[in-house]
Amino acid sequence: MRTAGPRARVSFGQLQLANGAVEDRLLVSLLAGGDGMRLEGDEDLASSFVAWVTGRPGFPVDGSSVLIDWAGELLPLRPGMAANELRAAFVG
DSSP: OOOOSGGGGOEEEEEEEEESEEEEEEEEEEEGGGOOEEEEEOHHHHHHHHHHHHTSTTOOSSSOOEESSSSSSOEEOOTTOOHHHHHHHOOO
């Protein structure tokens, strides 16, 4: 979930997730305006985080949430996606 443009530089805050080693880190920025999140770091952690987000109650079922710069094309998200499914779609 990477975003370009002016909103990419403005965030409400950041969350750093780690899985032990320094190289296994994920920085999650919550973009201003509620338009999305920017994920930077380990693809496995990113996949797990996105899977966790899609598992939250009320996650949209209409395809309005997508990953950009993850797969060759926009990747529509749906409730309950699995981390291994998201990781398999990554083309970094």
